[in-house]
Amino acid sequence: MFRTTRTTMGLTLLVIAAFLASASSAIAGEPRTDRQGFFLGLDLGAGGSYLEYEKDGQTYESDEDDGHGSGGTFRVGYAFNPYVSLSLDMRGFNHFGDEFDYDLGTSTVTATVYPTGGGFFLRCGVGGARLETDVPDDTDDPLIEEFDEHGAALALGLGYDWMVNEHFAIGLALDARGAAFEDFGEFEDVRVAESTLGVTMNYYF
Numbered sequence: 001m002f003r004t005t006r007t008t009m010g011l012t013l014l015v016i017a018a019f020l021a022s023a024s025s026a027i028a029g030e031p032r033t034d035r036q037g038f039f040l041g042l043d044l045g046a047g048g049s050y051l052e053y054e055k056d057g058q059t060y061e062s063d064e065d066d067g068h069g070s071g072g073t074f075r076v077g078y079a080f081n082p083y084v085s086l087s088l089d090m091r092g093f094n095h096f097g098d099e100f101d102y103d104l105g106t107s108t109v110t111a112t113v114y115p116t117g118g119g120f121f122l123r124c125g126v127g128g129a130r131l132e133t134d135v136p137d138d139t140d141d142p143l144i145e146e147f148d149e150h151g152a153a154l155a156l157g158l159g160y161d162w163m164v165n166e167h168f169a170i171g172l173a174l175d176a177r178g179a180a181f182e183d184f185g186e187f188e189d190v191r192v193a194e195s196t197l198g199v200t201m202n203y204y205f
Contacts, residue, residue, distance in 0.1 A: 035079045035169065037079060039205065040074075041089075041203070042075075043091075043199065044198050045071055046069065046071075046197070047070075047071065047197055048194070048195065050193050050194075051192045053189060055188070058143055068095075069093055071091060072091065073089050073090065073091040075089045086112075088108075091106045091107075092105050099144060100134060100135045101133070102133040103130075103134075106130075106177050106179065108127030108177075110124065120160050121158065121160070123158065123159075124156055125155035126154055128152060128153055129150065129179035130149070132147075133148075145186075147184070149184055149190065151179050155175070159174060159200055160172060160173075172200065
């Protein structure tokens with residue numbers, strides 16, 4: 001992650017983690033349905049992103065207040081027990097800004113851990129990413145160009161979900177993706193990060 005984005009995201013993660021962990025402990029004694037077996041999941045959320053790269057010896061950094069974004073994740077996985085699951089997460093994030101738009105797509109193998117066996121969870125995954133930029137025809141910034149490249153991705157997340165019935169769980173989640181790309185053409189040190197807050201859903205078979 002990058003400077004202010006990294007600091008803000010880190011503080012947000014710590015605050016939400018503390019709150020959700022407290023909530024999980026508070027209801028630890030309540031009966032619940034175990035999360036086990038194959039499942040399909042869907043996340044929908046809104047948030048922000050940050051893009052940085054070097055071109056011709058100059059550094060381009062997107063304005064964190066420029067534009068907005070939304071993302072969605074489709075996952076298929078297997079819950080080994082109420083505490084640990086493994087999934088393939090396919091996620092798309094769209095950034096719409098004043099300077100230019102870009103899309104970040106990631107596919108990660110993600111482990112989700114429910115530390116207490118309750119609703120609070122942590123996610124972490126690794127995989128690949130694709131970044132595609134879309135530059136307006138009237139742009140006059142020499143540092144901005146269109147490109148379409150592939151790189152490595154890191155996925156992080158946390159949240160809390162509730163079992164509505166024996167098959168379906170719904171909750172809230174804060175998810176983030178960071179990606180880095182090898183040098184290509186005139187571009188060096190290309191990195192992007194995005195995060196969303198939204199709804200998470202899983203259906204267990």
